[in-house]
Amino acid sequence: xxxxxxxxxxxxxxASGYIGNAIYKELGPYFKTYGTYRSLxxxxxxxxxxxxxxxxxxxxxxxxxxxxxxxxxxxxxxxFNAQTIAHQHISEYALEYGSKIIFLSSANAFDAYSKYPSYxxxxxxxxxxxxxxxxxIENMLLRLPxxxxxxxxxxxxxxxxxxxxQEIKQHITDKKAVEVFxxxxxxxxxxxxxTQQIHYIINRNKHGIFHLGSTDLVHHDEFIKDIIAYLTEGxxxxxxxxxxxxxxxxxxxxxxxxxxxHLQITSTKVLEELQK
Numbered sequence: 001x002x003x004x005x006x007x008x009x010x011x012x013x014x015a016s017g018y019i020g021n022a023i024y025k026e027l028g029p030y031f032k033t034y035g036t037y038r039s040l041x042x043x044x045x046x047x048x049x050x051x052x053x054x055x056x057x058x059x060x061x062x063x064x065x066x067x068x069x070x071x072x073x074x075x076x077x078x079x080f081n082a083q084t085i086a087h088q089h090i091s092e093y094a095l096e097y098g099s100k101i102i103f104l105s106s107a108n109a110f111d112a113y114s115k116y117p118s119y120x121x122x123x124x125x126x127x128x129x130x131x132x133x134x135x136x137i138e139n140m141l142l143r144l145p146x147x148x149x150x151x152x153x154x155x156x157x158x159x160x161x162x163x164x165x166q167e168i169k170q171h172i173t174d175k176k177a178v179e180v181f182x183x184x185x186x187x188x189x190x191x192x193x194x195t196q197q198i199h200y201i202i203n204r205n206k207h208g209i210f211h212l213g214s215t216d217l218v219h220h221d222e223f224i225k226d227i228i229a230y231l232t233e234g235x236x237x238x239x240x241x242x243x244x245x246x247x248x249x250x251x252x253x254x255x256x257x258x259x260x261x262h263l264q265i266t267s268t269k270v271l272e273e274l275q276k
Contacts, residue, residue, distance in 0.1 A: 007031065008202065011069035013060070013076045013086075014038075015050065018163055019104065019154075019191065020075035024049075026195035027202070034067050038078070055079065060086045064093045071202060073102045080133045087137050091144060100148050100207070102198065103141055105134045107155045107186070107213070107252045114248035117187070117217065119255040120153075120209040147207045152198070153252045155213035158227075158270055159191030165227065165274070172232050177239035180221035184243075187213035187251040188223065190273050193265045200263055210259070211252035218267045230275045 008031045014020040015035020027033045028049070036053035053063055055078040064072070072090055076083055087103075094101050108131030110118035124135045141149045158164060171178045189212055197212050221240070228236050258264075 008070045009068060010034065010071045010073065010202075011064070011067050012036070012073045013053070013090075014074065017075055017077055018159075019157060019194065020073075022159070022191045022195050023073060023075065023198055026199055030199070031202075034069070036063065055086050056082045059089065061089045061093060064090070064099075068097070069099055071100045071102065073104075073198070074137075075104050080129070083133070084136060084140075087140055091140060094144060094148055098148070100150070101141055101144070102150045102152065102201065103137060105138055105151050105153045106131065107153060107250050109134050109138065109153060110252070111250055114244065114246075114250075117185075117249050117251035117253045118211075119253055120211055120257055121255075142209075147205075150201055150207050151209045152194075152201075153209065153211050153213075154194065155187045155189055155250070155252055157189055157191055157194060158274060160274060160276075162191060165231075168224070168227060169231060172228070172234075172236055175237070177237035178224065178228065179239045179241055180224045181241050181243065182219065182221040183245070183247050184220035185217050185247055185249045185251060186220055186223075187215075187217050187253065188267055188270050189213050190265060190270045192273070193263070193270075197259055197263050200259060206257075208257055210257045211254040212259075213252045213254075214265050214267045214270060215253070216266050216268075217249075217251055223267065223271075226271055227274065230271075 010031050010033045012020050012024050012035040015024045016037030024035045035050050037050050038054055055076055108128055109124040111131045112125040112127045126132045138151050168178055194212055
């Protein structure tokens with residue numbers, strides 16, 4: 001991709017988190033990219049592009065006024081009430097200055113629907129606190145002018161050093177059982193693919209709702225067993241968690257806002273990348 005350092009000023013809220021940091025590394029060489037971090041860490045303190053921000057204690061509007069971003073990427077974590085207030089302020093700022101908001105949402109926006117996968121224009125409904133929160137922020141942002149918002153609904157995100165893989169490795173080391181959900185049918189994605197997709201959405205000035213999961217579906221237990229198989233040849237304890245007696249879906253499939261073929265991914269490709 002051609003470098004374009006002057007086109008946008010990008011602020012990533014939550015750039016010290018797993019996905020936020022992956023986005024920062026992808027966009028940093030191409031745009032004026034800034035990020036926030038929550039707790040003091042030498043690597044972020046010494047990076048002049050990073051600034052400390054606590055969603056519970058600080059007013060996001062102050063940071064927005066300092067950086068004047070043309071694009072705000074929200075990968076925030078933290079107290080849901082504090083995040084709601086922060087996103088209200090982000091919305092007000094975007095409305096006043098014409099900034100674009102890219103919000104990382106979740107497949108959990110559909111976790112009350114278990115009988116089928118979900119597409120971009122399906123009605124959201126959640127029975128979890130997390131999913132309910134994501135829907136609340138989505139609805140708030142989707143009231144802004146259409147071209148100023150991109151809502152990215154993510155399934156489980158994997159990567160070589162992702163928290164889920166680290167947890168499985170730790171359980172293997174500690175000889176603890178790894179949880180699997182035999183009846184859960186889901187789609188998945190790769191951290192590197194998500195960051196490429198975001199880069200594309202920015203470059204092409206795309207807006208709307210995007211489902212950034214793999215184009216196919218997998219059973220949670222089978223996929224986790226495949227991950228364990230390449231991590232170790234030893235026997236690993238599994239804890240089978242049955243939340244229902246029937247198969248239930250938690251999958252976000254694209255139908256209307258499909259990205260180009262080279263930006264789509266399959267579960268097989270995710271597994272291949274994890275084994276590199």
